[in-house]
Amino acid sequence: MAKKVLVVDDEKLIVKGIRFSLEQDGMEVDCAYDGEEALQLATENTYDMILLDLMLPKMDGFEVCQHIREFSSVPIVMLTAKGDDMDKILGLEYGADDYITKPFNILEVKARIKAIMRRTSPKQPKKEKSKVVENGDLKLDQESRRLFILGREINVTAREFDLLELLVLNPNKVYSRENLLNLVWGHEYPGDVRTVDVHVRRLREKIEANPSEPKYVHTKWGVGYYYQG
Numbered sequence: 742m743a744k745k746v747l748v749v750d751d752e753k754l755i756v757k758g759i760r761f762s763l764e765q766d767g768m769e770v771d772c773a774y775d776g777e778e779a780l781q782l783a784t785e786n787t788y789d790m791i792l793l794d795l796m797l798p799k800m801d802g803f804e805v806c807q808h809i810r811e812f813s814s815v816p817i818v819m820l821t822a823k824g825d826d827m828d829k830i831l832g833l834e835y836g837a838d839d840y841i842t843k844p845f846n847i848l849e850v851k852a853r854i855k856a857i858m859r860r861t862s863p864k865q866p867k868k869e870k871s872k873v874v875e876n877g878d879l880k881l882d883q884e885s886r887r888l889f890i891l892g893r894e895i896n897v898t899a900r901e902f903d904l905l906e907l908l909v910l911n912p913n914k915v916y917s918r919e920n921l922l923n924l925v926w927g928h929e930y931p932g933d934v935r936t937v938d939v940h941v942r943r944l945r946e947k948i949e950a951n952p953s954e955p956k957y958v959h960t961k962w963g964v965g966y967y968y969q970g
Contacts, residue, residue: 744858745769745787749779749805750794750820759792762847763854776800783809790854792841794820795832803835810836816857816899820845833939838900840932856927860903876909876968879948879957890948900925901944904937908958908968917965941966 746763750756751774760770771786773779775798783791783805791809795802806817819832819840832840839857841850872884880889886902888895897905903925908916916924918934926932945952959967 743767743769744789745771746854747771747773747779747782747786747788747791749773749776749792749797749802751775751797752794755794758847759850762851766851774798776802776805779805780808783813783815788815789858791815791817792820792850792854793817793837795822803831806832806835806837810896810898814896814898814902818853818857830935830939833936834943836898836943838898839926839930852929856929857899860899874906874909876912879909881906881909888948895947897944897947901940901947904940905944905948905958905968908966912968915961915964915967921966937966 744767746768748756748759748763748770749772750759753774756772756774760772763770771782771788773782777799779791779793779797780800793802793805797805802819806819809815809817816838817836819837821832821840821842839853841853872882874881874883878891881887881902882889883906886899888897888902888905904921907921907924908914918937921937922930922932922934926936930936941958942952945955945958948957949955957968959969961967
C-alpha cells in the first residue's frame with residue numbers, strides 16, 4: 742500500500758516540488774496551504790507522515806502540531822527557517838518528531854522521510870520473540886507500537902515510542918544523550934542533544950505520575966538516561 746503524506750506550506754512552489762518528488766517515489770500526497778486546512782485534512786484522513794511548515798496563515802505550525810497531537814501520533818516533521826534553533830526546540834516541545842531547515846535539498850527531504858517511515862512502520866518480530874514487552878505495570882506492543890501503563894493506553898509520538906522502547910528493552914543500562922541521539926535519531930541527524938532532553942521531558946509528562954520524581958525513565962546525572970520499571 743502506498744504511503745500517504747500531507748505537505749503543508751503556504752509557498753505553493755515548494756509544495757508543488759515536494760509533491761512531484763514524492764509522487765515519483767510512489768507516495769500519495771495531499772496538500773494544504775494554511776493551518777486550518779491542514780488541521781481539517783489531518784482530522785479527516787490517516788497519514789503516514791506530515792510535513793508541516795512553521796509559518797502558516799490562519800494557524801501557525803505550532804498550533805497545528807499541538808492540535809494534531811490531541812488525536813494522532815502520526816510522525817510530524819516541521820519545516821523551519823535555517824538557524825532558528827528556538828523554533829526547532831519549540832517544535833519538538835509541541836510534539837513534532839523531527840525538523841528540516843529551509844532552504845533544503847529535496848533529496849535530503851526524501852531521505853529523512855523514508856528513514857522516519859522505516860523506523861515507525863510496524864515491526865515484524867522474529868517468531869521466537871514476543872512482540873509484547875511487559876515490565877512491571879508498563880506494556881509495550883512492538884508490532885502495533887502502542888504503550889499501556891496500568892492497562893491504560895498512553896498516546897505517544899513515534900519518536901517517543903522509539904526512545905522508550907530502547908530504554909525498556911535494556912533496563913538499567915545508562916545511555917548518554919549522544920548515544921541516544923545516534924541510536925534513536927540516527928547518525929545522520931543534524932540536531933543536538935537538546936532534542937533528547939526535550940523528548941525525555943515530554944515522555945515523562947505522559948507516563949510519570951510525578952515527572953519530577955520519575956518511576957520509569959531516570960537520569961544518571963552527568964551521564965545520561967536509563968529505564969527502571
